[in-house]
Amino acid sequence: MKVGEWKQAQWVALDVLAWLIALAAMVGLINDDMVALSNISSTNYIIIGLAILVMVLLGISLGEYSSPQRVWPGSRTEDIVLFILNMAASVTASALTIILVTNPPIEWFIPLAAGICATLFGILARTVARWIATNFRSKHRCERLVILGAGRRAKYFINSLTDAGTSRDNRFQVVAVVDPEQGSVHRFHGLRVVRGIEQLEDVASRTRAESVIIATDEALSTEYINVLNHICEESQLRLLVLPPVEEYSRHRGARTTSQVREINIADLIGRQPLNLDETKVSSFIRGKKVLVTGAGGSIGSEICRQVHRFGPSELIMLDRDEGGLHATQLSLTGTALLDGSDTVLADIRDAETLNQIFAERQPDIVYHAAALKHLPLLESYPAEAVQTNVVGTQNVLNAAARANVCTFINISTDKAANPASILGESKRAAERLTAHMGNEHSGVWASVRFGNVFGSRGSVITTFQRQIEEGGPVTVTHPEVERYFMTIPEASQLVLQATVVAESGETLVLEMGKPVRIADLARNLIKLHDADVDIVYTGLREGEKISEDLVDDREEAAVGDRHPLITEVRVEAEPLDPSIDFYTHDHQGARRWLAEHGGSEQTHAVMSAAVGEQS
Incomplete structure (x- = not known):
């Protein structure tokens, strides 16, 4: 018997005993003498037995003896329930004493008086038990x-x-x-x-x-x-x-x-719990084959965990990072043997390998989370952004199309709206490729765009925490710089929610709340760590903006049309320009290509002006 069940059984026994003692005491007081057990008739025993049965069954149905979730210990609700139980037993006994002949005789009001006494004793016993548990519960x-x-x-x-x-x-x-x-x-x-x-x-x-x-x-x-x-x-x-x-x-x-x-810091900046429509998400995912690229990363691994709990027929986790796959599998199964078919070691830059994997596994749903995402690094190596975020995305799109995937969700970033960096331009190009695939193939081909994520690899939170632990200073680029933030589970859950409402060819923008000033974020983290460290401003890096946009100037947003936390926009669909092959190892050429195919309206205007001057 479990601890909780044993405790409930003890209270049943105590309440029954209290009622019996109270009844016997009342009979003794009325008759001026205690009655010997041998002198009690079988009719009296039947009356007492039926009264106790009513008390126990009613206590179980009301929750006093079966479900602490329904009867709050120590509340007035419990007092009322105890009164109902004892009086139900008493009324039953009183009614039977009127109908049946009892020996020794029991007046009809005696069980009622006993019920009141038993109720008071039950409340007192529970109060004392709670006091003892609180003050002498264990060593x-x-x-x-x-x-x-x-x-x-x-x-x-x-x-x-x-x-x-x-x-x-x-x-x-x-x-x-x-x-x-x-x-x-x-x-x-x-x-x-x-x-x-x-x-x-x-x-x-x-x-x-x-x-x-x-x-x-x-x-x-x-x-x-x-x-x-x-x-x-x-x-x-x-x-x-x-x-x-x-x-x-x-x-x-x-x-x-x-x-x-x-x-934690997410609580202090006001990220509220997300109410996911689990019924729709579950019906969409359950029994399907789901493939996640970038499954070893922060977002990809959480998508895997969220998908896993909805019962897909198969979850295929693909990444080139074997350590990341190990960590994701460990979080799902408690073991990480890496010897099953659920983990796939592959690089999205390898088109041939991807085609083979998709042909063999035939996934129904694909979440494409694999990407290079560190903004300053990609400013120095734009050709790497082209190879992974653009060509790699096209490789995954092509493999998915050949395998007749039903739903393809490309994970994007708010930096793809009015992009000012290599990262933003490469991710906008990926959004355009996904939209083009939606125009060419059946099924749903869509992108999901959101901002920074708390606790992701290389996030500003992780950097600040390390700097605080090492005694500072905490480095912030600019006093006014601000960013949108979400928690990893929140972002991943909204991605799944977006999957249900997405239409082919569109980009869904997740509700990010209000932007957070990074300097305020740093101060809150310092306060949480109870540390005495300084904040040093280092200046904006190349490609950085003071504030990020969620919707591009060229896009028309439909806010909350299908879900209150999701905005729908349409990006300009574009197939992959074959000339990209010339820029996968040419950083300057890659920079120009990204500006042309993934740049902002302002970037295009500057490029057009430059071409006009040259002509």
Whole structure:
């Protein structure tokens, strides 16, 4: 029997025993003498048995003995349920005493009085049990915790602590509940609910709390989280965040509590949880063969993880980075033997190999995430951008077309809108190639465009964290430079959502929220690390802009036409210019080719003017 089931069985036995004792005491008081068991008739036993049966069955159906998710421990709901159970048993017994002849006689009001006494005892017993568990739960020390919120998420979390019991995996001891909203819950798991975040500092001081966990049902605003973070810093409290409530449905107990994490930079800049339409995504992916290029990269690996949970018939992970494939397979299966058919070591520059792989595996859906993405490096080596981001993309497109792929999604970047860099121009060229394929072949051929991703390889966050750990300084290019940011899971989930609504030949732009100033990002990271380091401004690098665009000046955007977080645009479709073969190893030639075929409107105007002057 599991720990949670054993605890419920104990409460069943205690409630039944309390009702029996209360009934016997009431009979004794009325008759001025206790009745010997041998003098109790079989009719009385039948009445008592039926009353107990009603109590237990009703307790199971209401959730008191079966589902802590429905009856909050220590809440008024639990008190009411206990009263209902005891009085149901009492009413049953009272009704039967009127109908049947009892020996010794039991007056109809005696079971009712016993029910009231048993209810009071049940509430008292549970209160004492919670007090003992809180103060003498085990020899290992738990972190004293204030819960912020008194709704569904908080309920699930406390129940997960209850399931963990005194296990060493249970890291927390709840000492207070603070509700930022003026809700209707006044008592929560035996603790009085304190209203208002302004009470947090005083509550933490009185309870000797060490941490605060955000467990509100509604996502808090960026400003609210920053205020909360400031209060915790002043009070020397750790600020923690719960995983999505769905995690509690899948993992109860200590496994769930282990998923609690500290607040991170994404929380401070206001990236809110994404509500993915899992039903549509699941019906689209389930049972299909899915191939992901760049599966060892940050976005590609997360796409693999997201796709994997929707049950494709086959997930094919392709990359030239064997270390990346090893890490992705390990995250999916817990082992990384790299000896199965799910991992494919190949380079998208190798057209012949790609054709062979696609012909053999016959994928239904392709996510093309393989690319070179480091802007400053590609400014020095534009021919490499041509070989991978342009020719490599065309190789994947051709192989997919030959294999009659149904859906092809090219992963792009916001730098492809009004591009000012080699990276942006090469990715816009890839968008144009994908759109052209949509005009030439059946199925869906589309691109998905989004901005910077937290935690991806080589991201500014990773760089800042390393600089802070090494004592600084933190280097920022310009005080006003700003970028759009998403988390890796958020970007990957929106890619899957875009797959469902995409139409062939278009580029889908993901909702990125408000741009974030990089200098503010650096300051928040320094604050999170409690570090004393300087910020040094180094100047914009070649190809960098102060602000990025999500939509090109030449594009007309349809905002939220099919999904509130997705904007649809159309790029100019273009087949691959055969002259590109001359520029795959010529950096200057590659630079000119990219400016012509992937450049911004401004770049084209400059080139046209230059040609006019020469003529």
